[in-house]
Amino acid sequence: MSFFEEVYKVASEIPEGKVATYSQVAAIVGSPRGAQAVGWALRALPSDTTVPWQRIVNAQGRISIQNMKFPQSLQAELLKAEGIPVSYHDDAYWVELEANLWEDARLQIK
DNA sequence: GGTTTGACCCTAA
DNA sequence: ATTAGGGCCAAAC
Numbered sequence: 001m002s003f004f005e006e007v008y009k010v011a012s013e014i015p016e017g018k019v020a021t022y023s024q025v026a027a028i029v030g031s032p033r034g035a036q037a038v039g040w041a042l043r044a045l046p047s048d049t050t051v052p053w054q055r056i057v058n059a060q061g062r063i064s065i066q067n068m069k070f071p072q073s074l075q076a077e078l079l080k081a082e083g084i085p086v087s088y089h090d091d092a093y094w095v096e097l098e099a100n101l102w103e104d105a106r107l108q109i110k
Numbered sequence: 111g112g113t114t115t116g117a118c119c120c121t122a123a
Numbered sequence: 124a125t126t127a128g129g130g131c132c133a134a135a136c
Contacts, residue, residue, distance in 0.1 A: 031132060
């Protein structure tokens with residue numbers, strides 16, 4: 001199974017109404033320092049994917065997306081539609097990590 | 111195979 | 124608090 005698939009699989013496990021960070025996903029797939037690689041994988045997703053990529057944000061809970069096919073506004077709408085509060089300031093969308101962070105068993109063990 | 115490029119993160123100044 | 128730099132991993136050139 002390729003690294004891409006690993007990332008997509010983990011991303012698909014994020015429950016609705018929760019968010020995860022890049023480093024969090026990276027740690028689960030076995031590359032604790034590969035947060036950037038995760039971003040690389042998500043960047044390659046097709047526009048019609050079923051993977052909940054919108055639930056993955058950076059370490060500060062900010063939507064740091066910079067991809068034409070996936071505008072920040074779209075991600076913000078998808079999140080709000082799931083019940084996750086999203087605010088906008090400093091030219092970016094933000095979510096409260098503490099309150100909505102995904103908790104996976106594999107993270108607590110490590 | 112070496113180099114470049116990211117939807118990133120951490121530390122030091 | 125804000126900015127700069129280096130380090131990280133995997134894929135595309």
